[in-house]
Amino acid sequence: MKKVVIVSGILLVAVSVGIFAYIRRSPAPAYRTAKVEKGAIVSMVTATGTLNAVITVQVGTQVSGTIDKLFVDYNSVVKKGQTIARIDPDIFNSQVQQSQGSYQNAVANLKKARADVVDAGRTMERNRQLLKDGVVSQQDFDTAETKYFEAQAGVKSAEGSVMQTLGSYRQAQTNLRYSTIKSPVDGIVVSRNVDVGQTVAASFQTPTLFTIAQDLTKMQIDTSVDEADIGKVKIGQPAVFTVDAYPGIQFKGIVAQVRNAPIVTQNVVTYDVVITVDNKDLKLKPGMTANVNIEVMRKDDVLKLPGAALRFRPKAAAEAAQPPTSTTQRRISRPVGQQVYVLKDGKPARIPVKTGATDDSFVELTSGNLRQGDEVIIEQVSAGKKKTDSSRPPMGPRF
Numbered sequence: 001m002k003k004v005v006i007v008s009g010i011l012l013v014a015v016s017v018g019i020f021a022y023i024r025r026s027p028a029p030a031y032r033t034a035k036v037e038k039g040a041i042v043s044m045v046t047a048t049g050t051l052n053a054v055i056t057v058q059v060g061t062q063v064s065g066t067i068d069k070l071f072v073d074y075n076s077v078v079k080k081g082q083t084i085a086r087i088d089p090d091i092f093n094s095q096v097q098q099s100q101g102s103y104q105n106a107v108a109n110l111k112k113a114r115a116d117v118v119d120a121g122r123t124m125e126r127n128r129q130l131l132k133d134g135v136v137s138q139q140d141f142d143t144a145e146t147k148y149f150e151a152q153a154g155v156k157s158a159e160g161s162v163m164q165t166l167g168s169y170r171q172a173q174t175n176l177r178y179s180t181i182k183s184p185v186d187g188i189v190v191s192r193n194v195d196v197g198q199t200v201a202a203s204f205q206t207p208t209l210f211t212i213a214q215d216l217t218k219m220q221i222d223t224s225v226d227e228a229d230i231g232k233v234k235i236g237q238p239a240v241f242t243v244d245a246y247p248g249i250q251f252k253g254i255v256a257q258v259r260n261a262p263i264v265t266q267n268v269v270t271y272d273v274v275i276t277v278d279n280k281d282l283k284l285k286p287g288m289t290a291n292v293n294i295e296v297m298r299k300d301d302v303l304k305l306p307g308a309a310l311r312f313r314p315k316a317a318a319e320a321a322q323p324p325t326s327t328t329q330r331r332i333s334r335p336v337g338q339q340v341y342v343l344k345d346g347k348p349a350r351i352p353v354k355t356g357a358t359d360d361s362f363v364e365l366t367s368g369n370l371r372q373g374d375e376v377i378i379e380q381v382s383a384g385k386k387k388t389d390s391s392r393p394p395m396g397p398r399f
Contacts, residue, residue, distance in 0.1 A: 029315070031343060033375040034306045041304055041357050041364050043297035045232055047273065049223030051243070051288040053213035054276070057185050060206035063087060063178045067198050074192055078183040078212065085181040085194070085209060092176040099172040103165040110158035117155055120148035187214040190286060213286060219277045221253060221290045224263065224270040232296040233258055239275050241292040246283060253277040255294060297357055304362040305370070308378040309340045310355070314348045315380050340370070341377040348377055 065087035072084045127144040130136040191211040194200065200207045221241065225233055237255045257274035275292065277284065338355055341348040353368030370376070 030381050031348070031377045032379040032381060033343065034309065034378050036303060036305045036365065036370050036372055036374045036376060038301055038303055038372050039362075040298060040300045041302060041359050041362055042295055043232075043357065043359050044293040045225060045229045045296050047223040047225045047229075047292045047294065049221040049273075049275070049290050049292055051219055051221055051277070051284050051286055051290055053190070053216055053286055054218050054220050055185070055214040056190070056286075057187070057212045057214060058208045059084070059181065059184065059210040059212060060208050061087065061178065061181055061200055061202050062206065063092070063175050064201045064203060065091065065179060065199070067194050067196050067200065070192070070194070070196055072189050072192070072210070074189060076189045078187060078189060080183060080186050082183045083180055084183050084189075087179040087181070087200070089176060089179045092172065092179050095172040096169070096176055099165065099169040103162070103169045106158065106161040106165040110155065110162050113151065113154040113158040117148070117151040120144070120151040124148045181209065183212060185212060185214045187212040188216055216282055216286075217278070217280050219279045219284055219286070220256065221275040221277060221292060223273045223275060223290070223292050223294075225273045225294075227262075227269040227271065229296075230258070230271045230273075233273055233294055234296075237294055237296060239292055239294045241275075241277075241290040243284065243288045243290055245285075245288060249283075251277060251284070251290075253292075299357050299364060302357075303365040303370070303372060305340065305353075305365050305376055306378050307358065307361060307363050309376040310338055310353075310363060312341055312377050312379065314341065340368070342370075342374065343377065 067085060068088040069086045070084075071082075071086075072078055076084075078084060124141075124144040124147070127136055127141040131138065131141045189210055190213045192209070193207075193211075194209050200209070233255060235255055235258060239253045239255060240250045241253060242250055253275040255273060256276040257272075259272040259274070261272065263270045263272060273294070275294075337352055339350050339352050341350055343349070351369050353370065354366045356364035356366045358364065
């Protein structure tokens, strides 16, 4: 009887130890996987920029004066040659009348000078004949000849005066025309910088009265691309962008220029990349900030795997590995080339791969023993850990 009790006790202790060891053993690791799939890999260069009209004309004035009338305002559609403003023309009309009078007076003086030439010429020829007949002296003939030459010089002087006054007259007429300000192009008035009654002075610098966008249906974005990315950007590449005014809409554009002039701001070098945009519905407005993605590379229908799969390494293997004590050991222990891991019999198995193009999430698979639909490990998670529901309050002590 005692032997049965002893054997039973030993068996009970052994079973208890086994159960305790089973409970305390480490749970098997768990892994998250993702499938190898076919699709497109698109590489983007991001940049920010400002929307502008392709051609913007600043309309100024070449004469000084007071704004008498305004015929357009903000957002007015104008045609080439249309009157958009007028400077008070009274003073210019007075200048035209004054210069016209001076010109007419100079013309009259020219006619008088030419008549004097004719008269002096007749007198000289008469004295020439009388000199031959001995009626007048040589001195009288010389005096008549001198007056003839003086009359000819007077004609030249009068002709110069006519040209001078004619130039003043034409200038006054031009200033009068300039007092009426006309649109140089077809377009839309973007800004107006003057009001009726305001005095503008064109003495030193032509003031800007209006800014006219020639065609808002065609716009451009001036973006700043970092020097690290500028080598990827080429003319003709497609681009998509968003603006804060329409957060749910993606607009399209095309790279039109990659300018070579560097822009240095606080030791940061960027380059201006111009993107042309179609704006037929006129949703986009000058000055809007655009968040641009330029498509610099695209490959369609290629095998791709998540970038996280290339970065994954099994935790157990990493913890078991001892740090190498020499350069030779480091070279031997370091894996050669790229690799991913797949599950075989519940354990990670390494597969060498070669990759190509990449974007923010996926990498092109160019070679390796993987097919579409195969699952690769992207993360090792601890088994047995339960997620805590943060929405439920912690349980307090029992009473």
